[in-house]
Amino acid sequence: MGKDKVSEEYGSLLFTDAVMQERLPKPTYKELRQVIDDGAPLDLDIANEVAHAMKEWALEKGATHFAHWFQPLTGITSEKHDSFLTPKGDGTVLMSFSGKELVQGEPDASSFPSGGLRATFEARGYTAWDPTSPAFIKDEVLCIPTAFISYTGEALDKKTPLLRSQVALETQAKRVLALFGREPKRVYTTIGPEQEYFLIKESDFEKRPDLIYCGRTLFGCEPVKGQELEEHYFGAIRPTVNEFMKEVDDELWKLGVPAKTKHNEVAPSQHELAPIFEQGSLAVDDNLLTMEKLKLMATRHGLACLEHEKPFEYVNGSGKHNNWSICADGRNLLEPGAKPSENLQFLVFLAALVAAVDEHADLLRMSVASAGNDHRLGANEAPPAIISVFLGDELDAIVDALINKEEPEDHASERMDLGVPALPDVLRDNTDRNRTSPFAFTGNKFEFRMCGSQQNLSDPNVVLNTAVAEQCDRFATKLEGKTGDEFTTLALRWVRHTLRDHHRVIFEGNGYSDEWEAEAERRGLPNLKSTPDTLPCIIAPETVAFYGKYHVLNEAELHARYVSKAEQYAKLLNIEANTMVYMARHLYLPALFDYSGDIATSVATKAEIGIESPVEKELVRTLTDGISAIHAATADLEANSAAARELSDPLEQCRAYHDSVLPSMEHLRGCVDAMEKVCGEDYWPVPTYNQMLFWV
Ligand code: ADP
Ligand code: MG
Secondary structure (H helix, E strand, O other): OOHHHHHHHOOOOEOOHHHHHHHOOHHHHHHHHHHHHHOOOOOHHHHHHHHHHHHHHHHHOOOOEEEEEEOEOOOOOEEEEEEOEEEOOOOOEEEOOOHHHHHEEOOOOOOOOOOOOOOHHHOOEEEEEOOOOOOEEEOOEEEEEEEEEEOOOOEOEOHHHHHHHHHHHHHHHHHHHHHOOOOOOOEEEEEEEEEEEEEEEHHHHOOOHHHHHHOOOOOOOOOOOOOOOOOOOOOOOOHHHHHHHHHHHHHHHHOOOOEEEEEEOOOOOEEEEEEOOEEHHHHHHHHHHHHHHHHHHHHHOOEEEEOOOOOOOOOOOOEEEEEEEEEEOOEEOOOOOOOHHHHHHHHHHHHHHHHHHHHOHHHHHHHOOOOOHHHOOOOOOOOOOEOOEEOOHHHHHHHHHHHOOOOOHHHHHHOOHHHOOOOOHHHHHOOOOOOOOOEEEOOOOEEEOOOEOOOOOHHHHHHHHHHHHHHHHHHHHHHOOOOHHHHHHHHHHHHHHHHHHOHHHEOOOOOOOHHHHHHHHHHOOOEOOOHHHHHHHHHOHHHHHHHHHOOOOOHHHHHHHHHHHHHHHHHHHHHHHHHHHHHHHHHHHHHHHHHHHHHHHHHHHHHHOOOOOHHHHHHHHHHHHHHHHHHHHHHHHHHHHHHHHHOOOHHHHHHHHHHHHHHHHHHHHHHHHHHHOOOOOOOOOOOOHHHHHOOO
16 A cells, blocks of 8 residues: 555444444434543434444445454354344345344354353353444454453453443543542543464465464474574565565554554564554554454455464463553553652552552463463563563662652652652663563553463453553552642652552563563462463452452352353363374374385385395384374373363363373374484375474
């Protein structure tokens, strides 16, 4: 797309505010804005008018269907398409779309995981329009972003708790801001998700059942070259990939997704796409759209896009950095201000964040736990499984000084009145990045780096929003009624005490080092290494009380998430185990029979004419031993996986998959990979790491 075309087409498939303003009668538009901005209730007459305008707009853009677009507990998006067609009874049709159809849908989506919230006989959940996220057109379908709720009002999706957590944060942050004499209309989070992914040839992808069924390779010996030369990072982009990226940008821009930067990542064939940040839940929706487009567009270029956290052993996996900040009417609250009072306000939010992360480190860790992400976290390529906060030298010095009631060394002269330290400007372009930290302050926002590349970002943001809301609540409750110098003194004391009490979570060193693990243990920080380890905290009484207090998730909803997260983990590992057994029996063993058989034949033939062939003989022996090992390991995996499948308690089952099935998988992989190293390439039944990662 050329420059002019871009600005012309940007958001052309999005039912934007401008489109609404243009197409709706003024009073209707005004009322709708109130619904969107202030959460006012929606009147059916208004809904009818909006639906009509939306339909007319969508028909002009070539849409024939509409769909309620929602995010069940699987995390990915779902949609059921309904056409606008309404037969008139005389053989002709009308294109219609009512307010009721806009506002509420009944997908009869009884097969989605609900963690027991709905027994299937009363399966109906309904989808409810989320007017804060604009409708868009995708493949001739008008997509309406919705929340997915049971008839008893329980959240069956990822979006509803996110919206609730945003309300909680807004409410509590406004109380804090009021104490600083500010009354913003809206307080909201901003999120910028950096999406990593791999691109390989579709023809290679199609030959690997593990990639097709599981999204990651379950076998494959180390490639001759990995990422050690680091030439891929920010390197020149292959023409095919460049074409693909351009098309993705074009598509995303039409949908109003502000895709901004794209570059090659560290691992071979790994890339990243980062958008300009947007308001919280909208950014999450747009990230989901981005993931969908990446996958879809890739196939148009003969490529396959892998969004799994660990598609390949031996090179880095993929994450999704969740850049997070909090904003009041366009003013970033994590940006230190010019005036001392603004600095105090900044310090209050900073302290709130540090405390929030420390107090709910287990939930934060849980929110990014998955079978896929377990391969990354703690594996010297991604942050460890231990949650800590990195502030950077400047801010760290200020925090230390505050706690110790000293003046920061270099900034003594800059100390302003009322005991509030002046925050240096350098904070704003803080480039002192610590890449090993899971939660890093990067100048005017925090970057949560533990998220997995294929995950729905709602989960971590629900934790963050609610945890910060809780701290804001505490601050406001303590300080309400105080004014003037007394307020300043007490507020600063709150900052000081909060930072002191949660100082253990601040860590500026190398998060990848073994020393940190030991040090973190001394500090009493949780180190939840795998998904099963993180499950219990979802239903802990403290969690129920915490989410209950801010009306984000009730006990039944939490229990549902516990069950569904466990189920998803177990089911995924079961599929991986099945795939390995299948590949071993139907691909690898037959290939090894062929190869060893051919060499054995050649040994026998040579012997007939009196030629000894010790090397070939030895190889046949190695291959035969390998075949036996693979055979035994396959049977072992099958048995362990069958045993795990039988267990009924969700946690016990996950532990069995983790403790017994995963090691069996690793063992089988070892046996097969050892044979890959000695087997002739023409015989090997699937593309190798060398081929997949370094395609031309
Ligand atoms: P890096 O790779 O160095 O982390 P990128 O430019 O790739 O930097 O990504 C930074 C991300 O942070 C972008 O998506 C950007 O929009 C986002 N971001 C910047 N400011 C904020 C903010 N105030 N709130 C949330 N996200 C932000
Ligand atoms: Mg980043």
